[in-house]
Amino acid sequence: MSKFEQTNQTEFSYEEPIFSGLNVDLPVEPKQVEPLTNKSKKKKLIIIGAVVFFLAIILLIVIIKSKKPQVEIVGEEEFEIITRDLGPFEERIRNARIDLEIADPSNQDLTFPPVDMELRIDKKERR
């Protein structure tokens, strides 16, 4: 069919295959994209796996460390109480100190009741 006989008007002349008559095989593009994506996915997997692993380890360390000091503190406190063997005079002075703390003039214990002493319905009549 000559190009003047074509009825398809949506096709331009420059779209016509130039070497159509030559029957030359066009070179096939090598499919290199796929192996590349596989590699990058593997890399991603390794990175994410490593990050998660490290996070898990950090989590473990944090948990263990947060628990360990408690053990130490409990032990220390108990130890302190057990070993604080005061002599009779030190005990008596310490007792006096506790009493003195109670006697602190700035102590707000036993403050006067915060009540309204002038509670009434009508104002007092002046006589």
Added chain:
Amino acid sequence: MNQQKKLFSALILVFLIGSGISQVCAQDANQDSDQALIQTQEESPAPEVVTTNKIFNKSRNTQKIVDLKVLYRDQIEAYRNSDKEFNIAKTHYFNVLTLISLEELVGTTQLAMSDRLKVLITYLELLSATLEETSGVELALKEESLKQIRTSIIDLKLHQEDIVLAKDRSAANLLADDFELFVESYGQVSYRALALIRIGQIQSVYDAATIIDSDIKKSKEGEDIGAVIESKRVRAYQEIQRNFSITNDGLIKLNDKIIESESDDFGRSFYEKTLADLEPIYIQMSRSLDHLEELLKL
């Protein structure tokens, strides 16, 4: 898709393993701490620990005082609520001036007055119990103050009976007039007792400190020490004695002030002045205890 599945399953696996290990470790740590606690408890000589602990955590309040404090706190809370209701009812009545709102106002007034009296009575009971427990108060002054408190409580209880009977506006106003008569004497009785308690508390520490001082001196007598330490001890004894005499003078002056004062003199200002006078005595007393501790090391 297959890779994503693998990634997802790997993530879940890591988290599961991580959480499992952390739980095990946490349990171990808890067990360790429990075991350590049990071990220390088992190893410790029980009676001694209890005694020492009691000394440090000893509360000077008797059960009666503790109970009264709890009751007082609850009553204050109840009073605050009823006082709030009274003020709302009062505002509402003077806005609308209806008979219903007046009824409501009389009711809330009665309740607020009753709750206020409960607070005031419990406070006096609390003061009485504390004063009784305070060992450093001169006996005659203590007895006099306790008697005043008892009389005030009786007066307030009689007034409480009148509150129950007050059912209208004029009766509520009369109650308010009657209550005014108690206000001044209530303050005087309370502040006098408070002043005695404050002075007595420091006096008892002073008494204990002087006994400790003389006991330490006795315990150190006859010790084979050098001249340097001997002179240090002598200086310490003198300094402690000087501090004691300053403290004692201050306490005697405050006691004299209470004895010499008329019953009308005890008000808020008197109490505040007493607290201000007690401040340097308190500091002096604290210093004396420091010196006693130092003396023990010499």
